[in-house]
Amino acid sequence: MSAYDGTGPEEILSVEHLGVRLGGRDVLSDVTFAIRAGEFTGLIGSNGAGKTTLLKAILGLHAPSGGDIRIAGRPRSRRNPLIGYVPQRYLLDADMPLRARDVVGLGLDAHRLGISRPSRERTDRIDAMLAAVDAQGFADSRVGNLSGGEQQRVLIAHALISRPRLLLLDEPLANLDLRSGHEIVALLARIATEQEIAVLISAHEMNPLLGVMDRIVYLAGGRAASGTTAEVVRGDVLSRLYGYHVDVLRVHGRVLVVSGAAGGGPDGQSEHPVEVLA
16 A cells, blocks of 8 residues: 555545454455545444444454555554544443543543643643534533533544544434434534544434535445445445345435335335335
8 A cells, every 4th residue: 555645635544355254254344445634424334234343443443354454554553542432322421420521631541541630731622622512511511411412522522632533433323313413413524624534423324414424435234335425325336235126215305225116026025124224
C-alpha cells in the first residue's frame, strides 16, 4: 500500500479483503472499503449482519482470518489513540455520581495509567469539547439523570476529547427518539467536517443518515458493498450482496430495501422473509 501523497483528504481507515472467523463460522468475508478524513460513512445492515464484529476488528478486539486493516496508513493495534469509540447500548446508571464533565474528562485518561491532576488546560479542553457537542447546558448534571440524547452527546465528547482521527459508533441511534436521533446525526456530520475526523456509524436503518452520508458500507451475510449511496443502494447491487432478489423502493423520500416485489417469487410467494431497512 502506498503512503499518503498529500493529494486530497488523507485515507484514515483502510479495510482490504477482511475476513473474521468466530466460533468456526465466517462472520465477515472479503470486506473492503476505505474512509478519508472528514467523511461520514454509514455502516448499514440488519441484526447479525456483522456490524459489531467489523467494528471490533477495527478496534483490534477480533483477529482477522484474512485481509488487512490500516489506520492512517499503519497496521491496526489495540488501544489505538487514533481511534475514538462509542459502544453499543452503553448505559449510564442513574446512581452514578459523576457529572457530564467528569465523564468527558475521563476520555483524556483512556490511553494512560492513572488520572490526571486538575489543571486549567484540562478544564479548558473539557469545556471546549462540551461546547463542540452542544452539552454546556448540562455539563454539571449527573450523567445518570440525563436523557438518552444528552447521554449520547456526553459519550461522543468522551470519545473525541483525546483527538482521534477515526470515530467509531456502534448503533448510537438505537435507543433514541426520532428527534434526538436526527440531532445526533447532524452533530456527528458537523464534527466530521469541522474536525476532519473520519466517522463510521453503524445503524440498522439508513434513512436517518441519508442526508449526511458521504459513503455507505452495506453488510449482508458477512459480505459488504461500499461506495456512495447512489452506487450501493440499488436493486442489482444489493441482490448480488444478499444472494437473492431484493428491491429498493423510494417512498416519500425514504428508502426501503425489501426481499422481492409485492408478489414475491415466481410462484407468488416470497422465498425469503421480508426485510425492511427503513
